[in-house]
Amino acid sequence: MSDYRHRKLGAIPSPKDHRDFHVARFVQVERSFPVEFKVAPLIPEPYDQDDVGACVAYSLKAIKEIQEQKERNTYTRYSAAYIYGAREQKHYRGEGMIPREALEILLKRGVCREQLLPGIYPYPVAATMITEAMHHDAYPQRIKAYAAAYRVEEIKSALMDLGPVMAVIPVYDSFYQGGHLPRPDPIKENMYGFHALVLVGWTKDNRWLALNSWGKDWGELGGYCTLPFDYPFSEIWTITDLVVQPEPKVYEIFVSPWRKGSRRAWLVHMGLFATKEEAVEQVIKPLQDDLARAGQKLKINT
Structure with a gap:
């Protein structure tokens, strides 16, 4: 059995x-959930990052391939080396990757097909291999958003x-x-760093099914493993092509009693605005339009 302790881990926790x-x-x-679940279809077999700290890049490569296959019903292999090498100047530029920065690459640049940049290379080498043709090929594969789960x-x-x-993890x-895998015991075990996996489902005995990037010979599950639900994850990310809707702006309404002589009423205040024009544009005009459609009018006293 191979000794995998020489493998570079390569996940640097995101700030x-x-x-x-x-x-x-x-x-x-x-919502309610089934007793067990597995994403389908999966990639043909686990990838092998070899002795490069590219677990984050391989994880995102596998996720993107599975998502694209499900959405388009065609299997396309994408380049882990592109994700690993196409970093921006502001990104960490050593071995390994910060997951959020890798997600930013998928968001802004996408990922090119593996045939343009196959294999995997240490970061300095991978960075010099990126070309404009690869950027052009990657652009259509941009994701719309990424999100954290807890x-x-x-x-x-x-x-x-x-x-x-x-x-x-x-x-x-x-x-x-x-x-x-058992839940680790930090008192009895040594910790070696952080590593990225791909969760692809869960089992009926409350364990996650995960895809590793150390090849199909790792472990007894052919390159996969299971982890208990309470495994101490460092961070968890999902990617999506769903369009991000802007957060709706919330306006506060204040209702207070009003009295003038014998006349009594209630005053409704629609929050505070920097200018009269802002109040008209954001609240009064939409309210006027809604009332007009109902055959009513809004009287404004200033």
Whole structure:
């Protein structure tokens, strides 16, 4: 059995960012779920990142291939080396990848077909191999958005509605065996870094089914593994081609009693605005239009 401890892990935890979309923006989370589930169709067999810290790139490659096959009913292989090498100047530019930065590449640049850039290479080499032709080929494969998931119900909803998700995990001694992984024991086990996997479903015994990128000979499940629902994930991401709808603007309405002499009424205040024009454009004009369609008029006192 091969010793996989020499493998470079390559996932560098993403800094926290409150601007990240939440998966609940794209899927219904509060729902019932089947006892077990597996995304279909899967890729023909697990990929092998070899001795390059490209687990994030291979995870996103596999996710994109599975999603595209489901949506278009055709299987296209995409380039992990493109995702690994096509970083922007502001991105981390060493070995391994920050997951959010890799997702930004898919969002802004897409991913080219594998035939234009096959294989995998250390980052400095991969970066020099990127061409304008690859950028042009990648552009149609851009994603519309990426989103974070945190709870079991969110991950299940993402798997059912959007497809596979990328999970970043801390790697302890017990991970290298593959197969049915236990929850790691940080007291008894050594930690070696972080690694990215692709969650593709769950089993009836409350375990995630995950695709690794260490080839089909890793572990007893042919390159896959299972993890308990309470495995200590570092971050979980889903990608989608659904159009992101802007958050609806919420206006506060204040209702207060009003009295003038013997006349009593209630005043309705529609929030505060920087200018009169802003109030007219955002609230009064739409309200006038709605009332006009109902055959009524709005009287404005200023």
